Amino acid sequence: MSVGVAIIGSGLFAKEQHLPAVQAAPGFTLKAIYSRSLNSAQSLAEGTANVDLYSEDSGAGKSFDDLLARSDIGAVIIALPILVQPDFIKRALLSGKHVLSEKPIAKDVATAKELLQWYQANIDASKVFWAVGENFRYMSKYIYAAEQVQKLGQVRNFRVDVQNFVKPDNKYFLTPWRKVPEYQGGFLLDGGVHMIAGLRLILGSAQQIKTVSAQSYLQQSYLPPVDTVDAVVKTRSGATGVISLSWGSPFNRHSFEFACEKGSVALNFDDVAVNDVKYSVPFDGRGVSAEVAEFATSIINGKAVEKRQSPEEALADLEVLEQMLQSGEKQGEPVQLHLQV
Structure with missing residues (x-):
């Protein structure tokens, strides 16, 4: 059929x-x-x-x-x-x-x-x-990292560090509706929601994010309203984490790190290290x-x-990112999340 x-x-x-x-x-x-x-x-x-x-x-x-x-x-x-x-x-x-x-x-x-x-x-x-x-929920490297984290028991601490530099000639920046965004966050919304989805996939539903406190900044004047956000978060189980996202940074980083009860998992670009043993996850597409x-x-x-x-999963991704942006607007005021699944 x-x-x-x-x-x-x-x-x-x-x-x-x-x-x-x-x-x-x-x-x-x-x-x-x-x-x-x-x-x-x-x-x-x-x-x-x-x-x-x-x-x-x-x-x-x-x-x-x-x-x-x-x-x-x-x-x-x-x-x-x-x-x-x-x-x-x-x-x-x-x-x-x-x-x-x-x-x-x-x-x-x-x-x-x-x-x-x-x-x-x-x-x-x-x-x-x-x-x-x-599509990040279908990419092999995130799925593999999630599987390894689940094997190592409860997450105690984590860090997401994703730094990009969108240049004025970037093909996505040249899209008119992205060039002059009429929605919150600019590239942080459009690209950052991917990173939140990847993080939530790896943490698993048992490690839902509960609170967020963030600061935001505009590094590149052509990427309004903000292009950088740094947040401290806490899960319902008590684990703490840092989420640092930027599309206006001179650095090039893509790392997700997790300290668990029985060891650690680190995803850096396409490599996953489990208890410091590196595994290269072959790139098999972007999951679409x-x-x-x-x-x-x-x-x-x-x-x-x-x-x-499901729409509920997508809503949960958006809630995390939106609360990071809103906390940044309020100079780090802590906010509670209510839509995590």
């Missing part, structure tokens, strides 16, 4: 990840592409066959609603700018299409909660599925292919989406 699917959005991630993931998924057949302009839809469709194009400037019969009216399309993958996604998600779900939308779930927790409550009140979730993509394939399998089997792509 194969489900007809449409890709909504034609940005960099759709080109580099979603399109090849759909083409590789045995449970999906690409039927259509929608973008705001026909030119961008054509750019994404280049090299594909038997794919219909829809856009706001394609004339009658080629709008998003026309795409949703097609009976041969059972699902959509939505990868649009953060601010416009909720409207497209609602319209797709109301039409009976299964939805996989890109992270973050929404621009802020309030919008995300409203969207989730709307879904629960207006859509039969047993028949029409909504998943939120977070596995994520899309799992979404297709849920639809075919008629079963709810897996927890790791």
Whole structure:
């Protein structure tokens, strides 16, 4: 069995990840592409066959609603700018299409909660599925690190240190909606939510983050409103941790370190050290292919989406990051988390 699917959005991630993931998924057949302009839809469709194009400037019969009216399309993958996604998600779900939308779930927790409550009140979730993509939960190195941490007992202390430098000519920075962000955190929201997802995956549900206190700063004037945040956090079990994230830093770091009851685990880029013994985890992609394939399998089997792509998981990621940003705005005022799962 194969489900007809449409890709909504034609940005960099759709080109580099979603399109090849759909083409590789045995449970999906690409039927259509929608973008705001026909030119961008054509750019994404280049090299594909038997794919219909829809856009706001394609004339009658080629709008998003026309795409949703097609009976041969059972699902959509939505990868649009953060601010416009909720409207497209609602319209797709109301039409009976299964939805996989890109992270973050929404621009802020309030919008995300409203969207989730709307879904629960207006859509039969047993028949029409909504998943939120977070490819870090499917990447081998994070999964391997999580497995090793779980073997070593309760986490006592941890540190996340991710430092990046987004230059003015960065391909993602040149995306207009990212260049002048109308949402909290700028790159810290768009990129930082990945890091929170990776951390939460490794900690596991038994080590939910409970409190956050943070400071934030803008290192690069072209990356407003802030590009750096440093937080001290504590889990419900009492473990303490430090989360340091920056997209305006001159350093290049990507490390997740965990001190556990029976030893330590350190993830540095693609290497995982368990009790100081290094294991290189072969890079097998950014997780999007596995994520899309799992979404297709849920639809075919008629079963709810897996927890790791549920809206509740995405909301929990967003809550951690938002509270870090809000604590930073309040000069480190401690905040409590309430939406962790």
